[in-house]
Amino acid sequence: MPELPEVETVRASLARDLVGRKVKSVVLTNGRVVRRHKTAKDFRTLIEGHAIKSVDRLGKNLVLALDNGTHLVIHLGMSGQLLRAQGPKDPKPKHTHAVFTFSQGGELRFVDPRTFGEMYVSIPPPEGSEVEISKFARLSIGGDGLGIRKAVPELAHLGIDPFEDQIGWDRFAAILRSRSTPLKAVLTDQDIIAGIGNIYADEILFGAGLRFDRPSESLSTIEIRRLHRAISEILTEAIKYGGSTLDDEQFVDPDGKPGTYQQFHQVYNREGQACYQCRQPIVREVFRGRSTFYCPKCQS
DNA sequence: CAAAATTCCTGACTGC
DNA sequence: TGCAGTCAGGAATTTT
Numbered sequence: 001m002p003e004l005p006e007v008e009t010v011r012a013s014l015a016r017d018l019v020g021r022k023v024k025s026v027v028l029t030n031g032r033v034v035r036r037h038k039t040a041k042d043f044r045t046l047i048e049g050h051a052i053k054s055v056d057r058l059g060k061n062l063v064l065a066l067d068n069g070t071h072l073v074i075h076l077g078m079s080g081q082l083l084r085a086q087g088p089k090d091p092k093p094k095h096t097h098a099v100f101t102f103s104q105g106g107e108l109r110f111v112d113p114r115t116f117g118e119m120y121v122s123i124p125p126p127e128g129s130e131v132e133i134s135k136f137a138r139l140s141i142g143g144d145g146l147g148i149r150k151a152v153p154e155l156a157h158l159g160i161d162p163f164e165d166q167i168g169w170d171r172f173a174a175i176l177r178s179r180s181t182p183l184k185a186v187l188t189d190q191d192i193i194a195g196i197g198n199i200y201a202d203e204i205l206f207g208a209g210l211r212f213d214r215p216s217e218s219l220s221t222i223e224i225r226r227l228h229r230a231i232s233e234i235l236t237e238a239i240k241y242g243g244s245t246l247d248d249e250q251f252v253d254p255d256g257k258p259g260t261y262q263q264f265h266q267v268y269n270r271e272g273q274a275c276y277q278c279r280q281p282i283v284r285e286v287f288r289g290r291s292t293f294y295c296p297k298c299q300s
Numbered sequence: 301c302a303a304a305a306t307t308c309c310t311g312a313c314t315g316c
Numbered sequence: 317t318g319c320a321g322t323c324a325g326g327a328a329t330t331t332t
Contacts, residue, residue, distance in 0.1 A: 001325060032308090060326080078325055079310080095310085114309045116326060181303085190327075198325065248312075248324090288304070290325065305331070314322075 002076040004162065004195030005238035006251050006259060007060050010082055013254045014108075015055040017084075018064070022051040022103040030097035033110060036120040046070055046121040047100075058148045059158050059194025070121050071152050077116030083109045084254045108254070122152045131156050136175060136192050140165030159192040162231050169228040176216040176224060183219075183227070184212035184287060193231070199244060199268045202293050204230045206266045211299045212285075212292050237264065244268075267293040 002010070026044045028034060034043040046068070053065040062082075064072040074082070083093070085107040092099070098110040098119065110119065125131055133149050136159040140146065145164035149156040160167050175192065186192055187201040196204065205212050207230035210223060219227065238244060243259030245251045246269065252258050266276060271284035275295040285292050 003326095075326085077309095077327085112309095113311065114325085116309070179302095185303085188326090250311095289306095291323095303332085305329105307329075308327100310324105312323090314320105316319095 001078050001197060001199065001246075002080065002243070002251055003060060003197035003200050004057075004235055005200070005261065006243035007057055007062060007076065007195070008163070008239050009243045009253050009259060010076070011055055011057040011062055014062070014064075014082065018052050018055055018108070020051060020053075021106075022049070023047050023066075024049075024101045024103045027099045027101075028097065029099075030115070032115050033097040033112065033117065033119055035118060043119070043121060046123075047072060056144065056148060056164075058145060058152075058155050058161050058164055059190055060197070061155060061158075063148055063152060063155070065151075066121075069124050071124075072119065072121055073152060073154065074110070074119045075117055077112060077114065077118065079114040079250050080110065080112040080117030081250075081252060082254050083111055083252075083256060085109055120154070122154050124151055125153050134159055134191055136160050137165055139171045139175070140167050142166055157191055158194040159190060161194045162196075162235055169225045172228045173219075173221065173224045176219055176227075178217075180215045180217050182213045182287070183210055183216055184292060186216045187231075195235070196231070198290050198292075199265075200234060200238065202268045203238075203266060204234045206295060206299060207234050209299055212287055212294055237261065267295060269293065 026047055028040045031040050034040055037043045050066040050068045053067055056063040062074040066072060093111050095113045096109050096111050100108040131150050131153050134157050140160055143164045143166055145161045184201050187196045208227040238261040241259060241261035243251060244262040245258035246262060267282050270282040270293060272281050275282055275298055278297045280295060280297045282293055283296055
């Protein structure tokens with residue numbers, strides 16, 4: 001399940017060889033992947049014949065700027081993969097829903113068994129029109145996050161991206177104290193912080209020594225600083241190891257290579273196993289319909 | 301207004 | 317062996 005570290009791994013890989021290349025054609029074999037567009041043809045027309053200027057990321061979204069001023073947004077959902085191929089002779093994996101062919105040769109395929117992923121082309125808002133940026137993102141200081149939100153209105157609602165936007169612990173404190181939501185709900189709410197999903201929320205909370213159900217406004221200053229630090233530390237480490245690939249081997253980078261950060265997971269998917277810190281068994285609990293893993297002794 | 305439940309979907313796994 | 321049932325989860329949508 002691609003979260004920020006996995007999406008960033010894909011972004012870095014694509015940025016290496018996609019920038020400057022021109023999309024010759026797009027073949028769609030499952031319309032659901034472009035469900036935001038009225039027809040698949042609408043999607044194709046906006047892309048074909050245009051070069052890719054940059055490959056960015058905001059939260060879990062990939063944002064490819066095209067030379068016609070539009071942006072191709074790709075969200076991998078639960079099981080989406082972007083895979084390079086030499087050409088049409090390369091065997092297509094099952095559930096290949098879209099194939100981009102480049103003028104200079106080579107292909108990029110969008111593969112997604114569970115079809116929660118999607119792609120769409122975002123038309124830039126007219127000059128002078130004001131895009132409503134999420135209040136949390138507005139707190140950020142520098143980075144490209146605000147620029148992407150202004151160019152891609154569909155992403156303007158996203159909260160702080162831990163890397164594209166930057167936020168000090170004091171501003172983070174203001175966000176946490178403004179609500180009484182359980183911590184895990186805050187971390188996984190894309191409108192507050194963009195990019196964290198079920199796996200990294202659990203890992204970050206363990207890193208900060210905090211329980212998932214602590215009301216966000218109940219944290220002391222020290223705890224807020226621990227959480228603020230854990231967010232960047234855990235995500236940075238995960239990116240360093242190319243993200244997490246679980247036993248289902250669903251996440252791979254565009255070259256088909258899995259990530260290796262799963263070997264450092266402290267709690268996720270470790271129900272009943274000994275905590276690496278205190279040897280107590282890790283507990284699994286369902287929180288808002290999702291599995292939550294934590295150490296009852298190390299997290300409070 | 302916010303929070304919880306529902307929906308979309310397929311593959312892996314469980315129990316009989 | 318096969319089949320029905322369950323689970324997994326991001327995010328938009330619906331319900332409470």
